[in-house]
Amino acid sequence: MRIVFMGAPGSGKGTQAQRLVSHFGIPQISTGDILRKHRKEGTELGKRADAIMAQGLLVDDATMLDIIRDRVAQPDARDGFILDGFPRTQAQAEGLATLMRDLGTPINAVVLFEVGDAELVRRISGRRTCSLCNKVFNIYTAPPQVPATDCVPESSEHQLFQRKDDEEATVKERLRVYDANTRPVLSYYSDAGLLRTVSAEGSLDEITRRLRDVLVPSPAVRKPAKKAAKKAPKKAKPAAKSRVVRRKPARKPARGKKKATPRPLARKVRAAVRKAGKSARRVVRKVARKVRAARRKSKR
């Protein structure tokens, strides 16, 4: 399954993508994480992206498409992926469509995470990342465990820091950039019939459930399809069976004879009675004798 997660910064795309990775057995591809890794490693791209990211602006489309082209070609993305943070512009969306068309693996669904503005600000300003294990927490809504059992083995405590682009001034700019560049992409996917909207407020489990519901057909929808698939061969079978049933008495007269014989007898009798008129009774007895003799013969 190839899925795109869209939504404003802080709408929870990354958190939910991490939760769905094991459910669907496909990787999360976060362009923000890829760029942050480049920054940390001090690559050429990292150096270029550094200032852009610090201001809450967007890295250019050609660079982002190159990153995605390389990443979706990795073996772990063969059966699908969850794109988190890409596409962010119309040009990226169109570039992605072309790439997927060339690969013969189109995008299956685009999910929009809907969150009110006040909640967005609360989430972003409370977001902290652990510099040791890279896990993302929220000091208001999802604080880390103390002591930490889910950090790197050498540490019993997460080392939290606030991303530079999560600071207030940058957050405002990121929200403005989202409205100006990314929001218009939603109608592109809506027109393509791919867009599904999920309310991304509430508990993490609730949101995950909603996501699963929109991404996987519910059992109520799946069942009839299964039944229909099973019914098809069943429908064919009775026809074949009925042919066999009809043939059986002919092949094994001894078995079906008890029920089958009264009918021919009655028919013969009626025909004979019609023919014979007054001497009907005599004829009836004669025919009955013949039938009984035939029965005895077939028994032997």
Ligand code: AMP
């Ligand atoms: P994120 O963690 O997804 O919010 O991304 C952090 C920052 O990385 C963004 O504010 C942008 O500066 C940059 N970035 C991530 N994804 C993209 C993208 N698809 N196009 C352009 N810039 C991006």
